[in-house]
Amino acid sequence: xxxxxxxxxxxxxxxxxxxxxxxxxxxxxxxxxxxxxxxxxxxxxxxxxxxxxxxxxxxxxxxxxxxxxxxxxxxxxxxxxxxxxxxxxxxxxxxxxxxxxxxxxxxxxxxxxxxxxxxxxxxxxxxxxxxxxxxxxxxxxxxxxxxxxxxxxxxxxxxxxxxxxxxxxxxxxxxxxxxxxxxxxxxxxxxxxxxxxxxxxxxxxxxxxxxxxxxxxxxxxxxxxxxxxxxxxxxxxxxxxxxxxxxxxxxxxxxxxxxxxxxxxxxxxxxxxxxxxxxxxxxxxxxxxxxxxxxxxxxxxxxxxxxxxxxxxxxxxxxxxxxxxxxxxxxxxxxxxxxxxxxxxxxxxxxxxxxxxxxxxxxxxxxxxxxxxxxxxxxxxxxxxxxxxxxxxxxxxxxxxxxxxxxxxxxxxxxxxxxxxxxxxxxxxxxxxxxxxxxxxxxxx
Amino acid sequence: xxxxxxxxxxxxxxxxxxxxxxxxxxxxxxxxxxxxxxxxxxxxxxxxxxxxxxxxxxxxxxxxxxxxxxxxxxxxxxxxxxxxxxxxxxxxxxxxxxxxxxxxxxxxxxxxxxxxxxxxxxxxxxxxxxxxxxxxxxxxxxxxxxxxxxxxxxxxxxxxxxxxxxxxxxxxxxxxxxxxxxxxxxxxxxxxxxxxxxxxxxxxxxxxxxxxxxxxxxxxxxxxxxxxxxxxxxxxxxxxxxxxxxxxxxxxxx
Numbered sequence: 001x002x003x004x005x006x007x008x009x010x011x012x013x014x015x016x017x018x019x020x021x022x023x024x025x026x027x028x029x030x031x032x033x034x035x036x037x038x039x040x041x042x043x044x045x046x047x048x049x050x051x052x053x054x055x056x057x058x059x060x061x062x063x064x065x066x067x068x069x070x071x072x073x074x075x076x077x078x079x080x081x082x083x084x085x086x087x088x089x090x091x092x093x094x095x096x097x098x099x100x101x102x103x104x105x106x107x108x109x110x111x112x113x114x115x116x117x118x119x120x121x122x123x124x125x126x127x128x129x130x131x132x133x134x135x136x137x138x139x140x141x142x143x144x145x146x147x148x149x150x151x152x153x154x155x156x157x158x159x160x161x162x163x164x165x166x167x168x169x170x171x172x173x174x175x176x177x178x179x180x181x182x183x184x185x186x187x188x189x190x191x192x193x194x195x196x197x198x199x200x201x202x203x204x205x206x207x208x209x210x211x212x213x214x215x216x217x218x219x220x221x222x223x224x225x226x227x228x229x230x231x232x233x234x235x236x237x238x239x240x241x242x243x244x245x246x247x248x249x250x251x252x253x254x255x256x257x258x259x260x261x262x263x264x265x266x267x268x269x270x271x272x273x274x275x276x277x278x279x280x281x282x283x284x285x286x287x288x289x290x291x292x293x294x295x296x297x298x299x300x301x302x303x304x305x306x307x308x309x310x311x312x313x314x315x316x317x318x319x320x321x322x323x324x325x326x327x328x329x330x331x332x333x334x335x336x337x338x339x340x341x342x343x344x345x346x347x348x349x350x351x352x353x354x355x356x357x358x359x360x361x362x363x364x365x366x367x368x369x370x371x372x373x374x375x376x377x378x379x380x381x382x383x384x385x386x387x388x389x390x391x392x393x394x395x396x397x398x399x400x401x402x403x404x405x406x407x408x409x410x411x412x413x414x415x416x417x418x419x420x421x422x423x424x425x426x427x428x429x430x431x432x433x434x435x436x437x438x439x440x441x442x443x444x445x
Numbered sequence: 446x447x448x449x450x451x452x453x454x455x456x457x458x459x460x461x462x463x464x465x466x467x468x469x470x471x472x473x474x475x476x477x478x479x480x481x482x483x484x485x486x487x488x489x490x491x492x493x494x495x496x497x498x499x500x501x502x503x504x505x506x507x508x509x510x511x512x513x514x515x516x517x518x519x520x521x522x523x524x525x526x527x528x529x530x531x532x533x534x535x536x537x538x539x540x541x542x543x544x545x546x547x548x549x550x551x552x553x554x555x556x557x558x559x560x561x562x563x564x565x566x567x568x569x570x571x572x573x574x575x576x577x578x579x580x581x582x583x584x585x586x587x588x589x590x591x592x593x594x595x596x597x598x599x600x601x602x603x604x605x606x607x608x609x610x611x612x613x614x615x616x617x618x619x620x621x622x623x624x625x626x627x628x629x630x631x632x633x634x635x636x637x638x639x640x641x642x643x644x645x646x647x648x649x650x651x652x653x654x655x656x657x658x659x660x661x662x663x664x665x666x667x668x669x670x671x672x673x674x675x676x677x678x679x680x681x682x683x684x685x686x687x688x689x690x691x692x693x694x695x696x697x698x699x
Contacts, residue, residue, distance in 0.1 A: 025634075025659055026490075026672065027490065027661075027672050028490050029669060029671055029672060030490065031669065033495060058669060061667065061668065061669055062495070074667070074668075075667060075668045078668055290596060291594075292594060294592070295536070295671075295673075296496070296671045297663060297666075297667065297670060297671065297673075298666070298667050299623055299625060300626075302547065302590075302592065302594050302616065303590060303616045303620075305596075305614040306614070307596075374496055374499070
């Protein structure tokens with residue numbers, strides 16, 4: 001009996017020893033939120049450049065979505081850049097030398113993120129300056145043409161003068177005459193004026209043209225996807241235009257084709273894609289797949305899930321089913337401005353014309369909702385105030401990646417010097433892309 | 446299906462053992478079957494705080510094994526125990542994000558090697574308390590994910606109802622292992638305590654076992670990698686037969 005008691009005691013000692021050993025066998029990693037690294041120090045007027053770097057690097061490390069396809073070795077970035085930030089030291093923000101150091105730090109951040117493929121990536125610094133690597137990347141394309149900016153930067157629908165340049169009402173004076181000028185109707189967004197141009201960007205605007213006679217084509221230009229927002233706001237000057245377009249689409253039996261002019265469309269609310277395309281389909285339209293992050297690891301992803309547009313009830317569908325649907329796109333068609341042509345490409349009656357789009361196809365989420373999906377935007381510290389990027393990744397129906405690449409059109413059109421000259425011809429301005437879209441629709445009659 | 450087969454097998458073995466009730470004697474070799482409940486939690490180095498409204502939850506699974514033990518002396522033996530075990534867990538978003546979750550069912554084939562130390566209990570000669578201590582090497586054989594995500598998508602009932610912005614999507618599928626990320630080599634330490642009751646041809650045992658992984662579910666592929674390591678509590682019961690079972694079967698045939 002004594003022997004048994006001794007054995008039990010030995011077992012107890014053994015168990016205790018093993019428990020002590022086990023407790024020291026595992027890695028301990030503690031993550032701070034990006035905004036927590038130096039907030040206190042920043043508030044007291046000092047900036048610790050290494051902590052600023054660590055905060056940003058770590059936030060990207062865990063929240064950024066495209067590490068699976070990006071060529072940037074983020075660990076190597078850490079090894080390369082931490083000594084540079086460390087060398088900048090800790091500075092009082094009122095120190096006369098701090099501006100130079102902050103400028104250097106900003107330059108380092110720009111270098112670190114230069115090749116990241118997320119087209120939505122935008123990094124806002126302490127001074128309000130924002131860098132967007134995608135903007136720089138698009139300028140490197142062989143077919144990039146700064147003339148395309150005309151669809152993007154200027155209020156080209158309002159006659160008048162903006163930033164020293166004179167514009168005519170493009171839709172009234174150029175597009176409409178190419179339809180049937182005697183019977184075509186033009187529905188502009190009233191209330192827009194040169195005063196609505198902010199930093200070179202238009203206010204939300206849309207222009208609907210309904211061709212008459214043999215060219216009964218529904219043309220809809222809009223510069224951003226805020227359609228449902230304005231549609232449900234009866235006081236919005238934009239409301240009537242959207243309402244007119246939707247009414248024509250769903251009720252007018254004469255419509256022979258639809259042109260969505262998405263050149264320079266900067267994107268916006270994803271449900272708007274369904275709003276304009278769902279009436280044009282009679283069965284679910286799978287435009288691709290989406291996924292988000294489900295853990296802190298760079299490669300922690302949910303499975304891919306279908307990205308589908310569902311048809312609306314029959315009473316809301318287009319009166320003329322299977323009419324040709326054309327999208328005009330260029331390298332400044334961004335986000336929803338790319339997902340929409342991606343969907344149209346999947347439609348049997350869809351046709352996308354123009355140039356490859358921008359390459360920001362991963363849906364975003366508001367900067368005020370960080371960490372929604374274990375990934376996406378985050379608020380930083382003093383140096384980097386905000387890092388914004390996609391919270392979901394998108395790929396095509398066959399698994400193709402478009403992020404950082406863009407959606408290729410079915411039919412490539414050029415916008416070179418010759419087209420630009422015709423576009424600006426004072427006596428007889430022409431938009432050859434629009435004319436080609438009309439020609440395509442006519443060819444399908 | 447596997448559960449049913451194991452259940453039938455265990456019932457047959459218990460029936461045979463009950464038929465063989467005679468005083469126990471010392472035998473060198475034992476072969477048997479164990480089965481039980483596996484309750485797994487994921488070690489993440491307490492980083493839940495980094496992700497707001499996120500909760501890691503333990504998962505329930507099962508374990509089936511075939512213990513083969515060589516008994517050197519009555520109080521010491523060495524045991525190998527090929528094991529199929531599930532080490533499941535889930536991550537749930539809480540509060541405003543609550544419908545979002547991911548639930549993993551992870552299956553492993555492990556090969557534990559255990560030192561079996563046992564001691565008799567006064568006045569109960571057939572009953573012994575034992576400790577299994579050792580480690581295992583194994584393979585992460587399969588992974589399955591079930592979950593729900595949220596997307597503001599163009600999934601409309603009609604454009605006039607377009608204020609309905611938030612949509613959910615579900616998935617329930619096998620996880621394709623990613624060779625860049627997933628570490629399929631499994632290993633760790635085991636400590637277990639239990640009781641065994643010996644008859645002539647077999648011993649019955651119940652055991653509470655703690656599997657402590659020393660390997661991460663991820664390869665060391667990134668800096669600041671939050672660990673994902675399994676802690677698995679297994680409560681199991683089983684039976685192990687010694688060579689006397691053959692004598693009983695021979696007698697049965699006569």
